[in-house]
Amino acid sequence: xxxxxxxxxxxxxxxxxxxxxxGSFYALLSLGLAIIFGLLRIINFAQGALYMLGxxxxxxxxxxxxxxxxxxxxxxxxxxxVVGILMERYLLRPIANEDHLYSLLLTFGLALIMQGVFxxxxxxxxxxYAIPDALKGGTRLPFMYLPNYRAWIIVASLxxxxxxxxxxxxxxxxxxxxxxxxxxxxxxxxxxxxxxIVTLTFGFGVALAGFAGVMAAPVYSVSPxxxxxxxxxxxxxxxxxxxxxxxxAILTGLAMGVVExxxxxxxxxxxxxxIFMVMVIVLLVKPAGLFGKEA
Amino acid sequence: xxxxxxxxxxxxxxxxxVSTGAQASLSDDKVKIGVLADMGGVYADICGKGCVAAVxxxxxxxxxxxxxxxxxxxxxxxxxxxDVGSAKVREWVESQQVDVxxxxxxxxxxGAVTKVLTDNKKLALIATSASNAFTTKACSPYNAxxxxxxxxxxNGTVKPMVQAGKKNWFFITADYAFGHALEGVAxxxxxxxxGKVVGKVRAPLGTTDFSxxxxxxxxxxxxxxxxxxxGSDFVNALxxxxxxxxxxxxxxxGLLVFTANAKALDPSxxxxxxxxxxxxxxxxxxxxxxxxxxxxxxDSIPAMGQxxxxxxxxxxxxxxxxxxTDNSETVMKYMKENKPNDxxxxxxxxxxxxxxxxxxxxxxxxxxxxxxxxxxxFAIEETIPGDQAYAPMLSQCDFK
Numbered sequence: 001x002x003x004x005x006x007x008x009x010x011x012x013x014x015x016x017x018x019x020x021x022x023g024s025f026y027a028l029l030s031l032g033l034a035i036i037f038g039l040l041r042i043i044n045f046a047q048g049a050l051y052m053l054g055x056x057x058x059x060x061x062x063x064x065x066x067x068x069x070x071x072x073x074x075x076x077x078x079x080x081x082v083v084g085i086l087m088e089r090y091l092l093r094p095i096a097n098e099d100h101l102y103s104l105l106l107t108f109g110l111a112l113i114m115q116g117v118f119x120x121x122x123x124x125x126x127x128x129y130a131i132p133d134a135l136k137g138g139t140r141l142p143f144m145y146l147p148n149y150r151a152w153i154i155v156a157s158l159x160x161x162x163x164x165x166x167x168x169x170x171x172x173x174x175x176x177x178x179x180x181x182x183x184x185x186x187x188x189x190x191x192x193x194x195x196x197i198v199t200l201t202f203g204f205g206v207a208l209a210g211f212a213g214v215m216a217a218p219v220y221s222v223s224p225x226x227x228x229x230x231x232x233x234x235x236x237x238x239x240x241x242x243x244x245x246x247x248x249a250i251l252t253g254l255a256m257g258v259v260e261x262x263x264x265x266x267x268x269x270x271x272x273x274x275i276f277m278v279m280v281i282v283l284l285v286k287p288a289g290l291f292g293k294e295a
Numbered sequence: 296x297x298x299x300x301x302x303x304x305x306x307x308x309x310x311x312x313v314s315t316g317a318q319a320s321l322s323d324d325k326v327k328i329g330v331l332a333d334m335g336g337v338y339a340d341i342c343g344k345g346c347v348a349a350v351x352x353x354x355x356x357x358x359x360x361x362x363x364x365x366x367x368x369x370x371x372x373x374x375x376x377x378d379v380g381s382a383k384v385r386e387w388v389e390s391q392q393v394d395v396x397x398x399x400x401x402x403x404x405x406g407a408v409t410k411v412l413t414d415n416k417k418l419a420l421i422a423t424s425a426s427n428a429f430t431t432k433a434c435s436p437y438n439a440x441x442x443x444x445x446x447x448x449x450n451g452t453v454k455p456m457v458q459a460g461k462k463n464w465f466f467i468t469a470d471y472a473f474g475h476a477l478e479g480v481a482x483x484x485x486x487x488x489x490g491k492v493v494g495k496v497r498a499p500l501g502t503t504d505f506s507x508x509x510x511x512x513x514x515x516x517x518x519x520x521x522x523x524x525x526g527s528d529f530v531n532a533l534x535x536x537x538x539x540x541x542x543x544x545x546x547x548x549g550l551l552v553f554t555a556n557a558k559a560l561d562p563s564x565x566x567x568x569x570x571x572x573x574x575x576x577x578x579x580x581x582x583x584x585x586x587x588x589x590x591x592x593x594d595s596i597p598a599m600g601q602x603x604x605x606x607x608x609x610x611x612x613x614x615x616x617x618x619x620t621d622n623s624e625t626v627m628k629y630m631k632e633n634k635p636n637d638x639x640x641x642x643x644x645x646x647x648x649x650x651x652x653x654x655x656x657x658x659x660x661x662x663x664x665x666x667x668x669x670x671x672x673f674a675i676e677e678t679i680p681g682d683q684a685y686a687p688m689l690s691q692c693d694f695k
Contacts, residue, residue: 120335123595124335124343125555128559219535269470269497271498
């Protein structure tokens with residue numbers, strides 16, 4: 001077996017690939033947060049709960065309506081997006097001009113309520129959701145067995161991340177969006193419906209969490225706690241990447257997946273804290289984050 | 296005749312004395328049972344409101360009164376936090392006249408709460424904590440531990456596998472007290488039966504993605520990968536093991552699996568796994584009858600700790616009735632001297648160290664084709680006599 005400095009290189013390649021898979025998943029989750037914070041300046045603590053909602057909606061769609069995974073991949077983000085739109089319109093807008101702390105507390109409260117309601121309705125043990133038939137099985141690589149579903153996670157996450165980045169940074173629609181949130185009065189004067197843009201952006205950011213929830217349902221436990229477990233990590237990723245930097249969130253997500261994967265290999269006990277250690281170092285050296293602009 | 300009248304009179308008088316004596320010795324004119332559990336967090340399904348329902352059911356089946364006085368049940372959420380749990384129990388025993396506390400889920404909470412109860416000379420009836428500390432290094436004359444513990448799980452699940460020739464073990468362990476305890480006792484069982492531990496990883500509690508650990512387990516050359524974790528950690532670890540083909544290469548053993556967790560797994564992943572449990576609802580007519588009544592109060596099949604909570608509450612109330620007092624020492628003495636016997640407690644006795652020794656069951660998770668309903672999850676493979684499942688009593692814990 002190939003070794004280098006006593007490290008099993010085959011094992012290491014496997015860990016790197018697994019880290020990259022998790023990283024693409026982190027990228028997908030942090031993207032939604034980065035959009036909502038970067039464009040709207042709302043710190044959405046309910047993102048984790050909305051991710052959980054996505055996974056539960058996928059389960060309910062299958063259980064009660066017979067809607068399969070592929071249809072859920074389209075329909076569930078739309079449904080979660082609608083929840084987000086209602087949240088923005090009726091709860092967040094009335095406090096839009098207050099300090100950021102208000103929206104943070106409001107969304108945090110909403111997250112606890114959603115989690116509580118689902119625990120009450122479905123218990124804490126979680127639901128079972130099978131991997132779709134087309135993605136069962138896997139491929140034997142020289143250094144590891146790669147399940148098809150994990151390969152699909154990389155492809156789908158990166159495709160969604162890249163097209164979102166492209167849409168916001170490179171298209172006219174994205175330009176309106178960025179301008180509308182930067183200087184609402186000016187855009188309003190040009191005849192652009194800014195409140196509508198804000199609502200739709202929030203809905204889109206939230207829909208991404210719903211999408212991630214459907215992606216997660218077949219491989220992780222679908223339970224009310226699933227969002228709160230992952231939310232803090234995702235927040236740290238957004239902070240490391242630079243609050244509001246969309247490209248930064250994607251790249252940092254990938255990188256942190258790899259960092260975490262390597263930690264799991266060399267010192268598993270630290271795997272849940274390593275991302276926060278990176279965060280502390282980044283904040284000390286570059287307070288705006290790796291890709292953020294200094295205010 | 297005169298002698299006979301005198302005898303009769305004295306019998307009547309002593310009977311009257313006993314009965315007034317009994318009433319006088321209920322400390323505050325009622326028996327008050329506190330149920331402490333995680334009501335809305337990760338462990339809500341394994342005790343929680345179901346434990347409250349089970350205790351209330353026991354009280355109702357008992358007749359609602361003991362020694363002519365009312366039995367009251369109160370409950371609280373410990374949020375899995377030792378400080379929250381011990382503060383609540385302190386309030387219960389110091390200002391609310393609670394006589395006995397049951398439920399008790401997270402081993403960390405139970406550790407804190409049993410100290411408060413022992414200090415106040417009140418009984419802890421532990422329904423579903425996993426750690427064996429409460430009858431070993433933290434043993435107390437005021438503890439009674441029902442249902443199961445880590446030693447019984449390791450003996451029940453691990454021993455037969457090692458004896459069948461699965462010698463090399465790899466652990467994926469939850470990185471906190473419970474996981475360490477489970478790994479520790481399981482390692483002892485493996486080594487004393489001629490096996491060895493070839494590797495282990497300690498995964499932090501609440502880890503979502505286990506793929507890295509599964510890869511490490513895969514390359515370890517182990518015959519068995521043991522999951523020394525519980526709840527969603529267990530579910531996530533097993534899902535990932537199946538996805539990465541680990542379950543096809545080696546045996547994956549779940550060391551602590553509750554029915555609700557097994558139900559949360561697709562049968563294609565979980566079928567065939569063997570595990571140890573203290574109770575299963577579909578064992579025989581007695582358990583089915585009890586489950587039917589339980590489900591009228593609580594909307595799911597009972598977890599083993601919920602059945603245990605009923606059984607221990609019943610045994611406690613019988614002891615209060617028989618001894619005519621709610622004095623902790625007297626009641627505990629009776630509970631140890633008299634065997635509990637109900638749908639849950641089979642071949643059971645409460646040992647002097649507070650360990651309730653009873654039959655345990657080695658079960659297998661059923662395939663989809665074998666299941667007649669969504670609650671039809673386990674098939675019982677073997678009954679493990681209590682004395683083989685539980686570790687022997689330590690001499691320093693022999694409280695008579």
